[in-house]
Amino acid sequence: MSASSSLRSFGTALRTLLVLTVILGILYPAAILLVGRAMPAAADGSLISDHGTVVGSSLIGQDFTGDTWFHPRPSAGKYDALNSGASNLAPTSTDLAKQISDLRAQVAKTENVDPAAVPADALTASASGLDPDISPEYARLQSARVAAARHLPEETVARLVRKHTEQPLLGFIGTPTVNVLELNLALEHAAGNEG
Amino acid sequence: MAALIPGILQILLVFAALAISYRPLGDYMARVFTTTSHWRAERAIYRLGGINPDAEQGWRSYLRSLLWFTLVSLLLLYLIVRTQAFLPFSGGHTGLTPDQAWNTAVSFVTNTNWQSYSGEAAVGVTVQAVGLAVQNFLSAAVGLAVAVALFRGLARTGTAQLGNFWTDLVRGSVRILLPLSTVFAIVLLAGGVIQNLADPVTVHTLGGAVQHIPGGTVASQEAIKNLGTNGGGYFNANAAHPFENPSAWTNLLQVYLMLLIPVALTRTFGVMIGSKKHGYAILSAMGILYIGSLVGVVASELVNASGALHAAGAALEGKELRFGVIGSDLFAVSTTMTSTGATDAAHSSFTPLGGGLLVLNMVLGEISPGGVGSGMYGMLMIAILSVFIAGLMVGRTPEYLGKKIGPSQMKLASLAILVMPATVLIGTAIAFSLPSVRASLSTTGPHGLTELLYAFVSAANNNGSAFAGLSANTPVLNVMLGLVMLIGRFLPIILVLALASSFAEQRRVPDTAGTLPTHRPLFIGVMAGVALLVSALTFLPALALGPIAEALG
Structure with missing residues (x-):
């Protein structure tokens, strides 16, 4: 050439x-x-406002600690939205096994329940580290603690959990989920009304 | 087990959608690559490029155009990622280092989308949209062009002409990838995938913390990332990130998009060679391998919840709750069976057997259904090898679609098949002998070997998914994996185009009573078996030391 x-x-x-x-x-x-x-x-990230201030995105999980909030899943990136990712630990990893059984004991103590009752999503870190959801089982497990801490009737909190439980589309696409930020926001408003 | 029925229904939904689009899309693509008329917009592109769209090219000329285009693409992308600091909308990100820029440029030009950088931490909108996403289109269009040149080689007789590379490239981009991406980007946008030019939004969370929520042109990139079987995530978490994949239905849609073109291309093949039965036969062989793997992965994830996952009660480590275990498995199998390499779950946290099967999916050579174009020509190499082996067994002259498979065709096809295993095994061996690479592994023992082997398998197959844990952003690994991606992409392309030419030059041998039928169930089984046999023979020792040892341990 x-x-x-x-x-x-x-x-x-x-x-x-x-x-x-x-x-x-x-x-x-x-x-x-x-x-x-x-x-x-949608294009701007499904942002949620409360009294005119943006408090987060309904798609991006946030960390919540303390007795007055519903807690999200564990996160490898501690819910830093500019650092998404998983733990990447192998299932054969002894670290992961220990981490999970320690967490099981800790969650059981926090919620004052039998360790066997703690669901898997409460013990495992998500792939993105930003999972906005927990399972309805995990939400129900936390209801009593949250209600007590906020001096709300347990039934009020249970009703909020039911209201924020999203069923799979058409009954089979996905798994039942509860959006933690939306639930906690509703909780905040309920507390305001009751108070 | 309660998750099993909804999971199966999700899988069937994707299959049904693929069945619906199979004929219209397959027939449309055949028309796109056979029509002699040009769109007005295409004529403008040809004029600006200085291209005569009607000039036929022999294989050497076709290849030369392809390689020039690749070289220029590499240079431009390298330049864009190196000079990021000076580009608009870069959000304060600086240029990548030379070794990482080389790795990234090769990665996107070869349709691999291996990412040694972290999306949200390293690159801004300009690099994503003008650099990376453009190659998401063009590398897929190059794959389509090569597959179509091979179809023409099989369809034509007594000619050295395989079509025009530039015309194939432009039509694949403008008539197929761009319209499909536009439609599905809008659907994804409606589903919550973001599309904006904003800097990260700082919010004070309810819990009293501060969070920075990123922006970006994600919807436009997500559509072509899947359609073009590219897989490079806008964010580090790839399709697990809620802004890339907000819900269970967008997850299923993305699985559909990955499989859409590779599956429909078997129809295009059938139409272009004038035997739709042969298109169905190729699709069936792909389907057997795909479904076999899917069943294995789902079963191991639901049943074999060993070790840490047993402690948790379900295989949810590294998975998003909204997709569930089976939705994540379906995505993982589809991304490793095509050459996509996007991930909606952490592959390194899959059960040992499930994770091992994902590696096996890639060592099959990504032919079931494989990447856009590359899966099709990869499977046709297996078909040719199968004709040869079956011909030996029954003592017949091997022929495929009336073309004789002589010594020179066999050499080309065998070499095309052997490039990938040779590159992976030699590359992994060299890498393992380097102390600096061993230091990049997250752990020793079988899992460490799997991490490194996965990286080389992923690179040589132009998949791009990572079995994270490996710290891949080191100069040595960036350079080595870049070379592996180039070899794994372009050596087979050279061999396939040479083979296409040798078929085009032949006259067609008429079918006789002695001709081995290559569209019946028996031959479909032989194709699937040969594909498994080739990868088992080449990779079993390496797999035995990695995932198999880990699963048994």
């Missing part, structure tokens, strides 16, 4: 790449950005 034909091939490749970059790398994402303006809530 001669030098001039190499140069021509290089030129063709470069020009074609640049044109396609404009179409696929600028026009395409820009078009989707425009469509996003028609559904800003």
Whole structure:
């Protein structure tokens, strides 16, 4: 292949790449950005406001500690939304096994229940470290503690858990979940009303 | 076990959706690559590029165009990620180091999307959209082009011409990938996948902490990431991140998108070679391997909850609650059976047997159904090897679709199959002999070997998923894995195009009573068996020391 034909091939490749970059790398994402303006809530991250201040995203889990809140799943990144990721520990890891059994004892003590009653999602870190959900079982387990700490009737808290339990779409797509941030926000409002 | 029935229904839903799109999309793609008319927009692209779209190319010319395009793509992407600090919308991120930039450029140009960087921590919108996502389109279009050139080689007789690379590239991008991505990006957006140019939003959480919620052009990238079987996540957690994959239905949609083009391409093949039966036969062999693996992974995740997962009560470590165990398994099998490599769960936290099967999926060579284009030409190499082996057994001259499989065709096909195992095994062995690489492993013993083997398998197969734990961002691993990705992508492409040409030049041998039928169940079984046999023979020793030892230990 001669030098001039190499140069021509290089030129063709470069020009074609640049044109396609404009179409696929600028026009395409820009078009989707425009469509996003028609559904800003979704496009901007499903943000939740409380009395006019943004308190988080319904899709991104937050850490909650203390007796007055429902607790989320363990997180490898401590719910840092700029540091998503999993523990990546192998199931054969003795560290992981110990971590899980320690956590089981700890959760059982916090919730004052039998260790065998603690569900798996309360003991395992999610893949993103930002899982916004817990299982309805884990939410019910925490109800009594939260109700006592907030001086609310247990039935009020149980009703909130039921209200925020999301069933699988069409009955089979996904698993039943409770969004922790939404539940805690509802709890805060319920406390305000009762108080 | 209560999760089993809903899980099976989810799987059936994806299969049903694939069945519905199979014919229309397959037929449409066949028209795209056979029509002689050009769209007005395409003519403009050809004019700007200085391309004659109607000029046919022989295999050397086709390959030369492909390699020039790849080289220029590599250079431009390298430049973009190196100079990130000076680009707009970069959110304060700086350029990547030379070794990481090399690794990243190779990774996206080869359709691998191995990520030695962490999405939210290292790259801004410009690199993501203008650099990485463009190659998500173009590397997939290159894969399609090679597959289509091979179809033409099998369909044509007495010619050296395989089509025009530039036309195939542009049509694959503009007529197939772009419209599909646009539609599904909007669907994902409606499902909660973000699309904005905002800097991270700082919020004071209810619990009294501070959280920075990221922005980005995620929806546009998520669609092509799956459709093009690329897999490079916008965020570090990839498709486990709620902004990439907000719900169980978006999870199923993403599984569908990964499988959509590779599956429908078997129809395109059938239409273009004039025998739809052969398209069904290839799809059936792919389906046997896929379903076999899926059953194995789901069973091991539900039943074999050993060690730490037994302590927890379910295999939920490294999984998102909204997808559940089976939704995560379906995604994991699909991402390793195609060349996607996106992850919605931590593969390193899968049960030893489940995780081992994910490695096995990739060592099969990603042919069931494989990456966009690459899965198809990979499976056709297996078909040719199967014809040869079956022909030897019954004493017939091996032929496939009326084309003789002579010594030169066999050499090309065998080499194309052997590139990947050779690259993986030699690469892993070299890496293991380096103390600095051993220091990158998170643990010793079988799991450590699996981490390193997985990285090389993932790179050579252009998959890109990681069995995290391995600290892969070191100069040695960045450079080595970059080389492995290049070899694993382009040596087979060279061999496949040479083979396509040797088929195109042949006359068609008429079918006789002595011709071995290559579309019946028996031959489908032989294809699946040969695929398993090749990978078992080449990888069993290495797998025995890694995942198998771990599962038994």
